[in-house]
Amino acid sequence: MSLKANEFVSFxxxxxxxxxxxxxxPELFLKHNENCGTEQVxxxxxxxxxxxxxxxxxxxxxxxKNLGRCHNEYHCKECGIVYRVDSSG
Ligand SMILES: [Zn+2]
Numbered sequence: 516m517s518l519k520a521n522e523f524v525s526f527x528x529x530x531x532x533x534x535x536x537x538x539x540x541p542e543l544f545l546k547h548n549e550n551c552g553t554e555q556v557x558x559x560x561x562x563x564x565x566x567x568x569x570x571x572x573x574x575x576x577x578x579x580k581n582l583g584r585c586h587n588e589y590h591c592k593e594c595g596i597v598y599r600v601d602s603s604g
Contacts, residue, residue, distance in 0.1 A: 527595030534600045543596050551575050551593040 531541050552575035560567045576592040585603035590596075 528590065528597045529595050531596055531598040534598050543594065544598065547575075547591055547594050547596050548573075551591055552577075 529543060531537075531544060534544075552573045554571050554573050556569055557572050558567050559570050578590045578592065580588040580590070582588050582599065586599065586601045588597060588599045
């Protein structure tokens, strides 16, 4: 079975666990933040007319899977990391 690079990475899962439990941010996650995705310039509006700024935002090729209320799993298709975020408090 042969896979193209992007198909391969969608099967790659490097499990970093739950972000809430991290003592330190894993290096792979920092690399993901730095290297994955694409930067786009977006106009952000702050409410008042004419009050807007141009900001660079990065969008990541991340899929989100709902594991329960306020509990989501994210999987980056570019570097293959998997992490979960529990925002239920
Ligand atoms: Zn990534």
